[in-house]
Every structure is written in structure tokens, then in C-alpha cells.
Amino acid sequence: xxxxxxxxxxxxxxxxxxxxxxxxxxxLGFRLVKKTVNFDDPTTYHFYxxxxxxxxxxxxxxxxxxxxxxGRIGAGMATEIGYSVPKGSLEFWKARFxxxxxxxxxGEQFGEQYIDFQDPDGLRLKLIETKExxxxxxxxxxxxxxxxxxxGFHTVTLTLKNIKATADVLTEIFGYKQVEKxxxxxxxxxxxxxxAAIIDLLEIPQASPGINAGGTNHHIAFRVKDEETLMExxxxxxxxxLNITGKIDRDYFFSLYFREPGGVLFEIxxxxxGFATDETVExxxxxxxxxxxxxxxxxxxxxxxxxxxxx
Ligand code: ZN
Numbered sequence: 001x002x003x004x005x006x007x008x009x010x011x012x013x014x015x016x017x018x019x020x021x022x023x024x025x026x027x028l029g030f031r032l033v034k035k036t037v038n039f040d041d042p043t044t045y046h047f048y049x050x051x052x053x054x055x056x057x058x059x060x061x062x063x064x065x066x067x068x069x070x071g072r073i074g075a076g077m078a079t080e081i082g083y084s085v086p087k088g089s090l091e092f093w094k095a096r097f098x099x100x101x102x103x104x105x106x107g108e109q110f111g112e113q114y115i116d117f118q119d120p121d122g123l124r125l126k127l128i129e130t131k132e133x134x135x136x137x138x139x140x141x142x143x144x145x146x147x148x149x150x151x152g153f154h155t156v157t158l159t160l161k162n163i164k165a166t167a168d169v170l171t172e173i174f175g176y177k178q179v180e181k182x183x184x185x186x187x188x189x190x191x192x193x194x195x196a197a198i199i200d201l202l203e204i205p206q207a208s209p210g211i212n213a214g215g216t217n218h219h220i221a222f223r224v225k226d227e228e229t230l231m232e233x234x235x236x237x238x239x240x241x242l243n244i245t246g247k248i249d250r251d252y253f254f255s256l257y258f259r260e261p262g263g264v265l266f267e268i269x270x271x272x273x274g275f276a277t278d279e280t281v282e283x284x285x286x287x288x289x290x291x292x293x294x295x296x297x298x299x300x301x302x303x304x305x306x307x308x309x310x311x
Contacts, residue, residue, distance in 0.1 A: 002232055004174040006196040007153045008223035008253070008269040009048070009059040010081055013071065014121045015214045017045050017064035017306045023119050024049040024060070025310075027100060029144030032285035032310070033275050034252065038063050042294045043304040048252075051139045051152060054275040054284065056223045057196030058136065058152030063218070066306060070122060074210030075161045076263025078217035079202070080124040082114070084134045084154035084195060090115055092148040093127055110180050110187060122215030128154050134195050155187075155198035156220055158264050159210070163201040165261035170199060173236050174222065196223075209263070219257070219265035226270055227254050233268050251291050252277065286310075 014020040024030045024047075033054035038044040041063075050059035060081065073079045085093065090106070090113055097104050097117065104117040114128040127150065138149035160166055163186055170176040170188045176199060180187040186201045212218060224230050230247065234256055237244045244258035253269040260266050278289050288305075290298055 002225070002229040003192040004176075004190060004233070004268070005223040005225065005271075006057055006190060006193040007156065008056045008221040008267075009050075009061055010078065010153070010156060010220050011061045011063070011218045011267075012123050013068065013212065013214055013216060013218055014062045014064040014119075014123075015066060015068050016120075017047075017066070017308055019120050020062050020064045021047065021308060021310065024062075026141075026143075027096075027102070029139065029141045029149055030060075031139040033059070034279075034289060035285050035287070035308075036251070036289045036291070037294065037301060037305070039250070039291055039294075042290070042297065042301050045305060045308075048275070048285075051137055052284075053137075053281055054252075055136065055152065056269070056271055057193070064306075065214070068214040071213030071216035072208070072211040073124070073159070073216060075159050075204065075207035077159060077210035077212065078156050078220050078264060079159040079210070080116070080126060080157040081153065081217070082126040082128050082155040082157070082198075082200075084130045084132075084136075084151040085127045086134070086147060086149075086151070087129050089148040090127065090129055096143075109185070110182060119215070123217070130154050132194060132197075136195055151195070153196040155200050156217075157185075157200040157202050158220075158262065159202045159204060159207055160262040160264075161203070161205050161207055163203045163262070166201060166264065169240070169242075169260045169266075170201075173233070173240065193223075219267050221255070221267035221269040224268055224270055226272055230254055230256060230268055230270055251289075 030049035034048035104115045116126045134151045136151045176188040179189045184203045188199045
């Protein structure tokens, strides 16, 4: 299918690497599927948290920059990530968060129950009992079993001063349709996939621009099957008059980046080759993986990276 297949991954900025690792693996129960470095700044980690194999649509990635200042949520950025959880599991999560002293609010939106909360850097997250069935495989931990484990992305919210131009990209290029609306929140969905298929556009005309630093999202990546489809979308985006990068090899997928007219950095990323290229599925995330160009500097890089306690 040469379509956009929902979300591929989302990338955000954290400060302390250990705190980030602990929250996503221990508190929320994700698997660290890849521990690598920022290709442009190899003394910074790049963590990928997802399900067992890092299926596209489950993966949240971070650049943890020690000591980075806190960013500001605002217009022109992805401002909230909504994860899908099994029906009836919110009671488990509420009890867990109470025990761990994590503040949350419970509510309902588009007929779906949710709780919202923040990660230790202030990144806004939501767990949602989704209307759609969600049969995605999950990663289990001792404390978080499959019956309650987080399935992967349901939606991501983009805050915009005006949604029109962004909505046009979603509908005219990416094949999404507006399906619902609640006051100034507009829901767009693709029927190309069952899950990770929704983008919510929040229109706030008076919103200040966001500042991209700690606790904010850097970009969201949409998913395509392969490189041929990737380049087909490149043509469509160029035809719209938007600037877009050439194809970039990210080792675990191939990517293109462009800034949509509302200011949010969009990426399109391929399913191939996936995360089990330099490690077996069993060993995913267990050791530091470096791209070929940085491998000669491994000793230096390992010394420069913060120590990470993963047991
Ligand atoms: Zn990315």
C-alpha cells in the first residue's frame, strides 16, 4: 500500500538520561528497543522506547541532553501524546500513579476515557481507553502485565494558531479525513491502518510559539512501507511548494523531513529495515549501537556518555 500508515515514531527532548530511562521502562513499562546516539551529536544518547520489537506506531524516542533548559509548550509543535491502553485498565494506572506519586487528571474526550499526566521533564502524555479495537502486541514487565500494558500511540495533538494549512497537508497529501470535532479540537484519522491512525489539531489563535527544549516534542514521524513510497510522498510535498530534505539513512529506517506550514516538524519514515538489524530481537536495546561513521570513536563516545543503570 503506497499510503501513509499512521504514525511511525515521535521524538522528544529530555534532560537526565537515567531519569528518562527509568520513567519509560519502569514506570510506564516500555522496552528500550534501541540505545544509540544522536547521529549529529554522538555524545548524546538516542533512546527508543516501544513494544518488544519496536513496531512502528509504538515508538517514542528521546535525546536526553543533560542540563538542558525546560522548553515551552506552544503553537507549531506536537503538544500531547495519546497512548492506547486496554479497556478497563485505567483503574490499574490510576492506582499505580497514586502509589508512585504521579499527578494525573481523569477525563473524557471524543467518547473515550483517559488520564493525562506528565513525564519527569514535563512532556504531556495521555493514556486512553480507545474506541477502536487494539490488538497490538505489548511488552510485559514484572509489574505491568499484558492485560494493562500500553499498546502504542493512539493520537498526537498538534497545537496551531490556525489549523487550515496543516489540515490540508493531512487531507490532501497524507490521506487523512476529519472525523470529529470538540470545540477547538479537530480530529483527523486515516483508514489505512487500525491503530496510531489519529492526529488531533488544537486551534488556539492567541497561542505563543512553542520553544523546543526539555519536555517538548521535536518532531512526529509518519509511517510508509518502503523507500519507493517515501520518494512518492517526497514528490507530492515538493509539488505543494514545501521544502523537504533528501532521503536520509537513519540506520533503522529511511527518512525525509519537512516543516508543515503550521510550524510542526514532520518526518516520513519507512518500515524497513527495522530495529533487529544490529541486534537480535532478544537483545534489543541491551548494548550501545553506533552508526558506522561513529564506530571508530566508540571508546571516546562511551566515556563521554552519561552512565546508565539498566538493571
Ligand atoms: Zn524521527
